[in-house]
Amino acid sequence: VDEEWQGLDENVAHVPFIAERYSEAEMIKRSRSFYELLNKRRSVRFLSDEPVPREVIDNVIRTAGTSPSGAHTEPWTFVVVQDPDLKHKIREIVEEEEEINYKKRMGDRWVNDLKRLRTNWIKEYLDTAPYLILIFKQVYGRLPNGKKKTHYYNEISVSIACGMLLAALQLLEVNRRQLMDTVPWTTISSSSLQKIIDTTEYERRIA
Template identity: 45%
Template sequence: MNKKSQNEIVINGFKHVKYDALEFSTNEMHERAENFYHFMDQRRSIRGFSNKEVPRSVIKNILKTASTAPSGAHKQPWTFCVVSNRELKRKIRVAAEAEEKETYENRMGERWRNDLAAMATDMHKPFLEIAPWIIVAFKRAYEYESDGTKHNNYYVNESVGLACGMLITAIHNAGLVTLTHTPSPMKFLTKLLKRPANERAFLLLPVGYPENPVYVPDLKRKPLEEISVFYD
């Protein structure tokens, strides 16, 4: 390790820069953590969307926030395909509903169907056309070097999952709503969006404003005692 300056060092031949950590008093930490929890606890999955326009600049910043997520060896193995074209959204809806129809009629067991009853969802997905934006997250299983050499990425599912979690948080932070949609299989998205062989659809999210009024199931989240274990 060679020291270059107070704010910069070189480790294994790579430059590292000094990280300036945020610092809050204990009271401030408590207040910020509690306020953020209450803010995020308002987030809900929405199936009723308005067609009100959302500026492209807002979507761009939401995506940039998602890309601050940690990833295996910092490979950032994701591509976010953003669709506003009406014809393309229509094609996505048609293909997604075809898969959903097969799922609801032939793939879905009774327990799964019963678990979904409270969500008031079915094979029809009008939000895919109504929402002003659709974001499709693709995971990049591997990459090609300029000489054609192929190499795998690391912890791809974990990395893309983290990025999608931050994407959903950023959407909520902007005052917008979304829904995690996973019509399975999602190979039709690779074809419709003309993605390369190293990319595979991971998650589809319609993004926009909620319709007015919009209703959501009166669900309760598990209490802390059911989702955590402390070892003192």
């Protein structure tokens, strides 16, 4: 018997799937509306410090958690950071890594391509944003018996979840007077974060 199957409950009841059907006109309307919503998304680096209800953040993360994943392993961890001191420590780590990227790792072509976007390694918005959401992929999991559990396509699965998170956050833009803007960043190493964030040995930061 495969050890990964040991300790798993195979008697979980299946939930019947009932699909709601729409007319062609309604499908066109909905698809167009969704496109127009997401087409408004921008990678904004000047963020408001206006408070956001924590329940809002929890709900968008729940939305991301509905994402498909390899063998339904759900190999993601979302860490919400609100504490100003911790946000600043994260900013310091990010800026240290980003400066190395701009000056050594990325190369002249990459740096030149970024000039028109007017970006650099200074990330003051990491202090300003009410919340930072750190996203980790779980390269494997742990079974109740302590054995490793394989997480298939973990990076692809978490990447899809990141997209759903951004879409959920974009939805808030039309529902709030103040925009709920986002800027993804992917440059800091897991080892740097593990010094200040309590993660497991099988979690790797992805965004």
